[in-house]
Amino acid sequence: MNKNVSKRAPAVLVWFGRVVPNLLVLAGLAAFAWWGHETGWKLPKFAALAGAGPEKEAKWCDDHNVQESLCVECNPTLYPKPKSFGWCAEHGVMDCPLHHPEVAQLSYPPVVAPADLERARRGLEFTDRPENSQESKINERRVQFASDEAFDKAGVDVRPARREAVVESVPANGEIVYDETRVARLSARLPGTLWWLGKTVGQRVARGEVLALVDAAEVGKAKADLLQALAEADLKGKTLERLRPLAGQAVAGSQFLDAEAALREAQIHRATAQHALVNLGLPIRPEDLKGLSDDEAARRVQFLGIPDSLTKALDPRTTTANLLPVTAPLDGVVVTRQAAAGEVVDSSRVLFMVADVSQMWATLDLRVEDARLVALEQKVRFRPDGRQGKEDLIGKVAWVSTGVDEKTRTVKVRVELPNPKGELRDSTFGTGRVILREEKDALVVPTEAVHLVGDCTVVFVRDKDFLQKGALKLFYVREVRPGAKSENGQLTEIIVGLLPGEVVATKGSDVLRAQLMKDSLGEGCCCGK
Structure with missing residues (x-):
C-alpha cells in the first residue's frame, strides 16, 4: 500500500506543475483587463504605432490615420484644397491639366503645347476609352501619411510620368x-507515263523551266495532225495558185472556186491542229516551220516545248514524239515532288508544287x-x-x-x-x-499606378512639396483617361489627366486606394460622389 502511494505522489506533482502556471497566467490577464477597464487604458492603434515619436501620444484621427491636428481632410483650412475647374467635357475628366495646367503638382510652371492637345484628341477619338463619372467628386479627395517614416513603412514607390513611344495593337x-x-501545283495535262524527271525538292526553278517529261500518246497524235494539216494547206495553196491564171474560163473558173474552198478548209484544219498543241502548252506558228525541209520540220515538232539544252542529249531516231513537258509557271522553289520515273500519271495527280x-x-x-x-x-x-x-x-x-x-x-x-x-x-x-x-511622345506611367475606383479611373499624384522638411505628406486623387499598354503590360499610356514630370504612386499604391475606399465607405459609397 505504501508503495502505491509513493508511486502516485510524483504524478500528482507533475500535474500541479503543468496546471498551476496556466492558472496564474489567466489570473494575471484577468487582473490586467480589470485594471484597464477601471483606468480607461487601451492598446495603441496600429496607425499610431506607424507614426513617429510624439505622434504616439497625440490624438489620432481614426478615419484618416494621421494626427488629428494635422489631418487636412478633417481640418480643410489647414491646407486648403486647390481650386477646382470642374468637368472638362472635351477630355472627360475633372480639373483637366491640359486646359488648366496650374492643377499639376510640379515645382515649375507647366506648359501645354498645341501638340499635347492634338495628341490627346487622337488618342480619345481612335476608339472607346474608359470614361469617368461626371458626378463624381473623387478628385477632391486627398490621401495623407502621418510622416516620412509612416510613408516608408507603407512600402509605396513613386515614379514620374514620362514621355515614351507607345503602340496600340x-x-x-x-x-x-x-x-x-505565288504557288503552283503542277500536273500532266494528259494521261501518260513519266519519261524523265529533272527537278527535286529544294531546287530553285525559273519560269518556263522543264521539270519533267511525260510520254503521252495524245501528244504524238496532235503533232502528227499538225504536220498533216500543214502539208495539206501547202498542197491546197499550190493548187489554187496553179489555177489562178485560168480563173476567167468557164470550166477552169469552177475548179478555181473549188480549190479556193479547199484551201480555206485546209487552213481551218491547220489552225485546229495548232490550237490543240497550244492547249497542251506547246505553242507553235506555221511561220516557224516555213522554209524547213520535211525532216527539219518533223524534228522541230518532235521536240516541241523541250529546250535545246535537253534535246541535244536526245537521239531523234529513238526518242518518241509523244513527249509533253511539265514546266514551271513561275520563279520559285520545288517544295513537293510526288512522282518517280516510269509511273503512270494523269491530270488529277499533282506531281510538283512550286512556290x-x-x-x-x-x-x-x-x-x-x-x-x-x-x-x-x-x-x-x-x-x-x-x-x-x-x-x-x-x-x-x-x-x-x-x-x-x-x-x-x-x-x-x-x-x-x-x-x-x-x-x-x-x-x-x-x-x-x-x-x-503609334504615338512617339505619349505620356506613360507604370500600370500598377492606375486604379479603378467606382466609376472613375484614377492615379495618386504626390504633392509637389512632399519632400520638403515639415511639409504635409499628401497624395492627390487625379482622374485620368488611360490608353494603350506596353507589350509586356508594365506601362500604361495616360491620354489625359497628367503632365510630364508629375510623380505618381506605383508599387504599393493599393495602400492609398484602400484608404480612399475606406473613407468613401464611411460616407456610404465607394465612388467619391
Whole structure:
C-alpha cells in the first residue's frame, strides 16, 4: 500500500506543475483587463504605432490615420484644397491639366503645347476609352501619411510620368503559310507515263523551266495532225495558185472556186491542229516551220516545248514524239515532288508544287471584338516561334474575312510578309500584333499606378512639396483617361489627366486606394460622389 502511494505522489506533482502556471497566467490577464477597464487604458492603434515619436501620444484621427491636428481632410483650412475647374467635357475628366495646367503638382510652371492637345484628341477619338463619372467628386479627395517614416513603412514607390513611344495593337495567334497567289501545283495535262524527271525538292526553278517529261500518246497524235494539216494547206495553196491564171474560163473558173474552198478548209484544219498543241502548252506558228525541209520540220515538232539544252542529249531516231513537258509557271522553289520515273500519271495527280517564297502569308485569328478595329494596309508585327532575340517581322494587312469561323469564333486576317532571305517556313506558328495606333511622345506611367475606383479611373499624384522638411505628406486623387499598354503590360499610356514630370504612386499604391475606399465607405459609397 505504501508503495502505491509513493508511486502516485510524483504524478500528482507533475500535474500541479503543468496546471498551476496556466492558472496564474489567466489570473494575471484577468487582473490586467480589470485594471484597464477601471483606468480607461487601451492598446495603441496600429496607425499610431506607424507614426513617429510624439505622434504616439497625440490624438489620432481614426478615419484618416494621421494626427488629428494635422489631418487636412478633417481640418480643410489647414491646407486648403486647390481650386477646382470642374468637368472638362472635351477630355472627360475633372480639373483637366491640359486646359488648366496650374492643377499639376510640379515645382515649375507647366506648359501645354498645341501638340499635347492634338495628341490627346487622337488618342480619345481612335476608339472607346474608359470614361469617368461626371458626378463624381473623387478628385477632391486627398490621401495623407502621418510622416516620412509612416510613408516608408507603407512600402509605396513613386515614379514620374514620362514621355515614351507607345503602340496600340490587338494581339492574335497565327501561322505562316505560302502565299497562295505565288504557288503552283503542277500536273500532266494528259494521261501518260513519266519519261524523265529533272527537278527535286529544294531546287530553285525559273519560269518556263522543264521539270519533267511525260510520254503521252495524245501528244504524238496532235503533232502528227499538225504536220498533216500543214502539208495539206501547202498542197491546197499550190493548187489554187496553179489555177489562178485560168480563173476567167468557164470550166477552169469552177475548179478555181473549188480549190479556193479547199484551201480555206485546209487552213481551218491547220489552225485546229495548232490550237490543240497550244492547249497542251506547246505553242507553235506555221511561220516557224516555213522554209524547213520535211525532216527539219518533223524534228522541230518532235521536240516541241523541250529546250535545246535537253534535246541535244536526245537521239531523234529513238526518242518518241509523244513527249509533253511539265514546266514551271513561275520563279520559285520545288517544295513537293510526288512522282518517280516510269509511273503512270494523269491530270488529277499533282506531281510538283512550286512556290515563290520571296513573300509569305501570316494567317491571324482575331477575336470578333478586335476585328472591327482592323483595316487593310495596317502594319503588323509578327514573331514566329523560335525567333527569340530577333526583330519582329513587319507586314501589312491584305485581307480581313467577312465571316466568323464556326469552331473558333474568330475572324481570319491575312498578312503579307516579305521574305527576301527565304528564312520563313511554311506552317510555322507564332504571335502577331496588328498595329492600330503609334504615338512617339505619349505620356506613360507604370500600370500598377492606375486604379479603378467606382466609376472613375484614377492615379495618386504626390504633392509637389512632399519632400520638403515639415511639409504635409499628401497624395492627390487625379482622374485620368488611360490608353494603350506596353507589350509586356508594365506601362500604361495616360491620354489625359497628367503632365510630364508629375510623380505618381506605383508599387504599393493599393495602400492609398484602400484608404480612399475606406473613407468613401464611411460616407456610404465607394465612388467619391
